[in-house]
Amino acid sequence: MTRDTSADRPALFHIYRAATALLAPFAFRKVAGKLAEHGVSPERQRERLGYASLPRPASTTADGTHKPLVWFHGASVGESLAALSLIDKLLPRLPQAEFLLTSGTASSADMMAKRLPDRCRHQFAPLDASGPVRRFLSHWKPDAALFVESELWPVTLDAAKREGCKLALVNARLSAKSIERWKSKPAVAAFVMQQFDVLLSQNPEMGESLIELGASAERVHPSGNLKAGSAPLPVDRAALEAVRTALGRRRVWIASSTHRGEEQAVIAAHKALLETDPSLCLLLAPRHPERADEVADLIRKAGLTFAQRSKGEALTSDIQIYLADTLGEVGTWYALSPIVFLGGSLAPIGGHNPFEVAQAGSAVLTGPGYSNFAETFPPLIAAGGAVEVQDGQSLAAAVQTWLSDCSALDQARDAARSVVLSQAAALDGVVDLLIETLNLQGPAPSRPRR
Known part of the structure; x- marks a missing residue:
């Protein structure tokens, strides 16, 4: 169910959302050009406008059991690999779940095409503007969304939260410059941080920075670097x-x-x-x-x-x-x-x-x-x-x-x-925390009949 929290949004957020809506066509022209330079088809370029090139998997099984769709987003190759390390651990724990991984670069898409496991698909992320985000969420309807490292997109987070999506920031890592930028806009920073149901920081110091930006202390947990759990790189x-x-x-x-x-x-x-x-x-x-x-x-x-x-x-x-x-x-x-x-x-x-x-x-x-x-x-x-x-x-x-x-x-x-x-x-404990906090518990595995 959509939750309207417009009264809670700071004025600067409304200005940002209006500006990104106006600038989206120009931003798309730029990002589409970069994707085209790397051989990405026009159809896939339009994913950045929220137009899906793949169907959404069924939301229920044949017997009516709910099949959650878990969405991961990372900027490029490194963040996508961190996401894959978690997906690989979640797959056996959530046998009914389907996974969507989004990123913004052609190089990450190429790598994911070679390394995505079963029950997982890749799309380019929608631009952080109302139209692309609305189309994306309307099609995919994710049950939970996990954003990797420093992917703090206000319009996307706000819209996903209003649609009832559980949100996590994982492998959180913001540069000192980025932290200072957010601190200069404290109302927006706090608004963004409060969208997350759980925030996993790479180290305790980063956790403290997230709390200073407005995250609830009880939702912040040091987790180490998720890239430690990534599968080894492929060898030709x-x-x-x-x-x-x-x-x-x-x-x-x-x-x-x-x-x-x-x-x-x-x-x-x-x-x-x-x-x-x-x-x-x-x-x-x-x-x-x-x-x-x-x-x-x-x-x-x-x-x-x-x-x-x-x-x-x-x-x-x-x-x-x-x-x-x-x-x-x-x-x-x-x-x-x-x-x-x-x-x-x-x-x-x-x-x-x-x-x-x-x-x-x-x-x-x-x-x-x-x-x-x-x-x-x-x-x-x-x-x-x-x-x-x-x-x-x-x-x-x-x-x-x-x-x-x-x-x-x-x-x-x-x-x-x-x-x-x-x-x-140490990542096994992280998986337990995410499953519980994001309400991803799947049905108990079926046992063989005697």
Whole structure:
């Protein structure tokens, strides 16, 4: 039943809702253009306007049992993977439930197409404007909605709540800048936070920030990082063996998800390492493959040889850096080497997902800027599963230590895996809390007749 709470909405919310309704056609033109650049069909682009491209699953079984539809929303790949970790745990617990996962990027849609389990489908999220949101909710009619990390869309949350949808914020993580922006609009911040029936923060500090923004303290629970429970990244065995064959007896280390301003340090580190092991190979995978030409220029200026994967260039014995400028293959590269430097940490980005590295059996190197995983890296570093470096020189030293001491490397790999397993095990309690708070209890599993 629709619940009208218009009197509870702050004036700034009404202004925002009116503005987004007016700007929706222009916003759609922009986001549709980005999707089109990645080959997304016009029909699927219109999902951003709330027009579904898939039918809603039946709301009841043949015997009349209710089948809840649980909606997860994450911005892009990382958030969608966090959502999948929860969906994978909910599937066996809720045998009658169906799942909908929405996101906003073509890359997340591509990944979900490969990794979605049974009873789950993907759509692009509606723009946060009255028309798209109304069409979306009218079609899908979700029983519960779980928003991942920092997805705080006022119009969507308000409309879903008015339709009787139970709401959760999971894996909550807001940047310091975002928190300050919300604090500057306290009435709207409190209104948004109060829409949620439960809020799961990545760490206690974030939980306190949510309460300061207006969330009810009894609804806020620290949960750890849901990405700890994500399934391991897929590995292309044929591609993996092809690269291994090309390398032969050469050793290799990985620099993954690097950003502008980091490749210089990585290349300098590799150049130093080549003085000790001239046959050593670096596989360099920039976070954004469209920067490949820029990265290639940096390698040339450093006087090193390289092959570019997107161009099909061969990884021959004289190649010092293999530039892996492709999408969707990072799981394959993590399986290639037990030493992985994670980018986004020497530059002020916030770091990237160490769970995927540890799940692949590798040890982790990171810069100091891992604020997006502030609850994960400290215990990982304390256990010895990760090492923090400051620049190219310390990165080279850390890689050299592990290359020259197999026992130390094996201990680091085991420690990384152990930390991730312990954090993943803690997610079972999170699932129990969500099922209870969002009223998702399914019928007891049927027992075989005697």
